[in-house]
Amino acid sequence: MNRDNDKGKVLINRSLIVAVGKFVLLMCIILRLYYLQVYQADKYKTLADENRISTRLLVPPRGLIYDRNGVVIATNQQNFQALIVAEQTPNLQQTLDAFKKIMPLSEAEEKRIKKDLKANKSFVPIKIKDNLTWEEVSKIQLNAPDLPGVIIDEGLSRYYPYGEKMAHVLGYVAAVSDKDEKDDPLLEVPDFKIGKSGIEKLFEKKLRGKGGNLKSEVNAYGRVMKEIEKNEGIPGERVDLTIDARLQEKAYDLFAEQDQSGAAILLDVHSGEILAFVSAPSFDPNAFSKGISNAEWKELLSNEKKPLSNKAISGQYSPGSTFKIITALAALESGTIKPDTRFFCAAKMTLGTHTFHCWKRIGHGYLNVIEALKHSCDIFFYETALRLGIEKLADMARRFGLGSKINVGLENEKAGLIPDKAWKLKRFGEPWQQGESLISGIGQGYILTTPLQLATMVARVANGGYEVKPTFTKLTSDEKSHINKIKVHSAYIDMVKEGMFEVVNVPGATAYGSRFDYHGIKMAGKTGSTQVRRITMKERQTRILKQDELPWKYRDHGVFVGYAPADNPKYAVAVLVEHGGGGSKAAAPIASKILLEAVKLDTSLYNPSPEKTLTPLSLKKDVIPSE
């Protein structure tokens, strides 16, 4: 019994210990609750909100682009896409089959849809097809009863009303790639498109706008339960360009009609504003914003006329005889020749062991600088360059915008090349040869220019020697009044301009066939052509092949620079036709038509009379063969 008492005592003692232990453990729980719910409450509140709140970026509409007259040249178009929500359709396969009856789906598309459906929760809409036409949308809506779970979603996609005509100005937008700098959370949005080239790229920041936010409460599976907060963001700003859509269209069409490859730039000579900027052939930028197919892309890459290359700034060509403008100015300015200096052209001249030919096989006889420009006599400029030397020539060329980048803002702009002695020594480790000065004098040899540089050059000549710089954005009047004067005597510029006037307006001159007279307004200019092959000695002795007889890629490039009105220049143009077979034949007619169009549209230049008495001259009748 005593032992039983002990047993009971042990039980009571030990139970008390256990009870205290339990009490302590439960107090530990309360301490832990305090730690989590008071001490760390803020941390966990934040984590809970991160769990529950999902922030979705709202893509702002991209800014529109307008031409100088307020015509929309890049806009946003509604893009309809068909989506399917798996949980809203009783039989997925049946619905997809029904969809295929309305609109065929390729095997790859079907595969992608099924993959997306598998990878996502059943309430996530999966894209079936996008870029639907109105017709297709109405077809789907008509068949809605057979298509449970299929919804039509409206988005915005970039649209260029002028398509390929503006492609090399505006560029295009496309999906963000790994190479792009990710400086904006918008770039992480799937399907977001950014400017990849042209104005779209140059003004990307301005056009993009700021993304908005949609905060919504989501459950653990990501389903949106309710909207908490919406911030619309800021739409992209509009961009106004100096381009005139009418002139741009006209200029592009001139190339497209003849299936020509080349570039044309039309500038306002007083401001440098770019009115037309064409590189032909071109591509359809709308295809890029919709997503270009592999086949289309390969076709663009393999085309020998290089539609993706922006020839106006990336193409580097010998300026040919258009460079004689610079030679003349340099020689006059430096006093190498006087206005009345005459050289004799006997069709060829020799320098050391080399013989240099004039394009005219019977020679021009005696001529002064104006006449030499008018007939584009090579011998005159050989003689001039021989006396002038490369350094002074290069210096003048640079003053007129050649040999360095204009920095117009588009990518892949090339600097061209104006050679001098130092350059040659550095490049080839050889001293400059006199003969190289000669051929530089007629724009051949090492000299390379882009069409945009040629346009700049002719604009600076036309405006009397003001250092205008081509631009796609309008200049303020303050900027216009602060354009520097180039260090060239105005009288010499006037002489060159007189020569350029005669090139177009005197019978027998190189561009006489491309002249026009619109209400008394005429144009002036200078032709040029650059050989892309070497004329052999043998060929010279027998007969030089005519351009038409050569394969396309061996034909000369045709160049023309000009301006109008001749007496009070306002518009300057540079046209380069690749393998067009000479400046007067290929480039001058195009330049003439562009200038004429610019003049016609500019009613301030003339008093528009009700009856059109003067029409542009026919260009067919008296085409003069190339220089």
Added chain:
Amino acid sequence: MYKFYETTIKTQSMSLTEKFFNLNFMYILLISLMAATGVVMLYSAANGSWSPWALNHLVRFAFGFCLMIALAMMDIRWFMRYAYLFYFASLFLLIVVEVEGHIGMGAQRWINLGIIKIQPSELMKIALVLALARYFHTSSLQTIESIRGIIPPALMTLVPAFLVMIQPDLGTALMLLFTAGMIFFVVGVQLWKFGVVILAGLLSLPIAWQFLHGYQKNRILTFLDPERDPLGAGYHIIQSKIALGSGGVFGKGFLKGTQSHLNFLPEKHTDFIFTMLSEEFGMVGAVFVVLVNLLIIAYTYSFAMKSNSYFGKLVAIGLACNYFLYIFINISMVLGMLPVVGIPLPLISYGGTVMLSVMSSFGIILCVYINRNMNIGKD
């Protein structure tokens, strides 16, 4: 405090009416309070709906309540008399489940009786307490302190614990071991023996580790480092802590717990219901539940102390231990203090078997209380 209900000393049998008025109504109130909390939380877990859980829970509680009263009305000697029979019946069912499980090629914990499913491991929790209580009631302190005397109860514990472990249900197996361990402790088994067992246990840990299932290993590793696998096994515990912590002092409000209602919190109607309660009612609600349960355990201890019979004392203490383990393991688990072992919070979590098992325990405890003045012989 309960003197009010106490009748004059009655050593022999009481009438049913007398027994009824001898029930501890405060105790029953506390139990009902927890069950009501369960109904409220299950209503919230279903986003403010009586179905599918809250109403069922209420019905089960009502049924459990009747069972509790019925068991409380029993003669305590009856429990002692049939303790071993009940134990062996439960053991038999555990074996049946194990064999069926092998045939069915999968984890098997249930016996389907058509109307209700019985989990033999839950029966075993009560049966083991009763059987051990009977064994120690009839043993002398000498026997208890001897090694030979400790072997039968040790086997009584280890055999069912092993069977439950291989089900596999580590949580319940540990509960059986801990409950039995506490009983061994209170009856006076020398501390050094515990030392030996604990040491042996620690030494065999690396071997035991080999026998654990992959998911069990995962749970333990995840407990040690929840960030190890934030989307997999660690997800539950991370989300549970976020829910709890974000509840703050006063909670987000009834039906307003974002973690639970947006389904970030897993198993919110079963194992993680305490988390949901803490999210919606904050620390105030959580401490309330802990304190009510503390009171329930304290009452049970006081019943044990008041009982005249060793058997009665031991049964009440054993069942209190069992209930304490439920509460402690479940809450510690959702607070990230213990690995996730799948132990529900009794009276609050949704689940029929546990409800019946704890209500039966309360019935037996109340029976001990009603018969506190009865002396039970050693036969």
